[in-house]
Amino acid sequence: xxxxxxxxxxxxxxxxxxxxxxxxxxxxxxxxxxxxxxxxxxxxxxxxxxxxxxxxxxxxxxxxxxxxxxxxxxxxxxxxxxxxxxxxxxxxxxxxxxxxxxxxxxxxxxxxxxxxxxxxxxxxxxxxxxxxxxxxxxxxxxxxxxxxxxxxxxxxxxxxxxxxxxxxxxxxxxxxxxxxxxxxxxxxxxxxxxxxxxxxxxxxxxxxxxxxxxxxxxxxxxxxxxxxxxxxxxxxxxxxxxxxxxxxxxxxxxxxxxxxxx
Numbered sequence: 001x002x003x004x005x006x007x008x009x010x011x012x013x014x015x016x017x018x019x020x021x022x023x024x025x026x027x028x029x030x031x032x033x034x035x036x037x038x039x040x041x042x043x044x045x046x047x048x049x050x051x052x053x054x055x056x057x058x059x060x061x062x063x064x065x066x067x068x069x070x071x072x073x074x075x076x077x078x079x080x081x082x083x084x085x086x087x088x089x090x091x092x093x094x095x096x097x098x099x100x101x102x103x104x105x106x107x108x109x110x111x112x113x114x115x116x117x118x119x120x121x122x123x124x125x126x127x128x129x130x131x132x133x134x135x136x137x138x139x140x141x142x143x144x145x146x147x148x149x150x151x152x153x154x155x156x157x158x159x160x161x162x163x164x165x166x167x168x169x170x171x172x173x174x175x176x177x178x179x180x181x182x183x184x185x186x187x188x189x190x191x192x193x194x195x196x197x198x199x200x201x202x203x204x205x206x207x208x209x210x211x212x213x214x215x216x217x218x219x220x221x222x223x224x225x226x227x228x229x230x231x232x233x234x235x236x237x238x239x240x241x242x243x244x245x246x247x248x249x250x251x252x253x254x255x256x257x258x259x260x261x262x
Contacts, residue, residue: 002065007035009055009071011132012177013196015040016106017088017222018070019203022050024101025068033057033064045178046111068095077246078255087220105224106203114179114186117172124150125187126169127157130195134215135237137193142211143168145230146191149209157183157197184208191230194221202226215243217259 004025008018015036022032026049033053034044041052061067070091072080080090092102128142146154147168154169157180174180184190184197185204192198194213201208202224210227213220214237239247243260251257 001029001031003031003033003063004066004068005033005035005053005057005061005064006050007058007067007069007071009036010040011196012040012043013130013132013194013199013222014071014087014091015043016196016199016203018091019047019050019106020101020104021068021070021092021098022047023107024098024104026050030065040177043177043180045176046108046181048110049107068098070094078250081216081219081246081250082256084217084219084259087222106199108181108200108203110178111181111204112178114174114182116175117183119155119172119186120153122153122188123186124152124154124189124191125157125172125184126154126190127192127195127197129158130193132242133193133195133213133240134220134243135213135232135239137211137232138236138238141232141236142191145209145211146189149191150189155187198222198227215239215261217262 006018006022008015022034026032032050034050035053035055035057038054044050044052072091083090088102092098126146128137128139155172156169158171158173172183174183180197180200181204184201190201190205190208192201192208193211198210199222205226207226207228209230211230211232212218214234247257247260
C-alpha cells in the first residue's frame with residue numbers, strides 16, 4: 001500500500017471539495033493523509049478514508065509516494081481566474097489520475113449524529129454568511145427568501161453565537177465540524193450561500209436552496225444535483241475587500257477584468 005498526501009491547507013469549503021479525491025485514492029488502495037490547518041481537523045471525524053495532518057507534513061514530503069498539491073495559492077490565483085474554469089474543474093485537472101473523482105460528491109460515511117442541540121423535531125436551517133465569497137448576500141433579501149419558503153422555525157449556522165439576527169432565526173453553532181453533515185441533513189429546508197455548508201449539502205441532501213454567487217461568470221460556484229438556485233438581484237451585491245484588492249491589482253497590471261462582475 002502506498003502512502004499519499006493531499007494538500008489543501010485552508011478554506012473549509014475547498015477542503016470538503018477535495019474529499020472526493022481522497023476517497024478515490026483510498027479506493028485505489030492508497031493510504032491517504034490530508035494536509036490542512038488544525039482548525040479543520042475535526043471535520044475528518046465524519047470520514048473513514050483519509051486522516052488529517054498538519055502543515056508540518058509538508059516538511060516530510062519524502063515520506064510519501066505521491067503528493068497532490070491541490071491548493072490554489074495566491075501566486076496561482078490569477079491563472080485560476082483567467083482560466084474561467086469552475087473551481088472543481090481547475091483543481092482536479094492538476095493531476096490526470098484524479099480526473100475520475102472530479103464529478104463525485106463528498107461522502108461522509110462516519111458522520112456522527114449531532115445530538116444535544118435542543119433542536120425541535122422539525123427545523124429549517126440557513127447559512128447567509130461566509131468568509132471568502134466574492135459578493136456578500138443582502139441580509140434583508142436573504143431573510144425574505146427564507147420566510148417565503150417557510151415561516152419557520154429557522155436557525156442560522158454561525159461561527160459565533162449571538163451574531164445571527166434574533167428577529168427571525170436562532171443562531172446554531174456546530175460544536176465540532178463533523179456535526180455539520182448531520183445538522184444540514186436533518187433540516188426540513190436548507191438555504192445557503194456558496195460556502196462550505198453548500199459543499200457539505202451536496203453529499204447529504206437530495207434538495208436545498210443555493211444563492212448563486214455572481215462574479216467571474218459564476219466561476220466559484222460549486223454545483224451539484226439537487227440545488228435549487230436563487231439569484232440575488234445584481235444591484236444588491238456588495239463585493240468583498242478581497243475582491244476589490246484583486247480587481248484593482250489586475251487592472252493596474254494590465255490584466256483583464258472583463259468578467260469580474262458577471
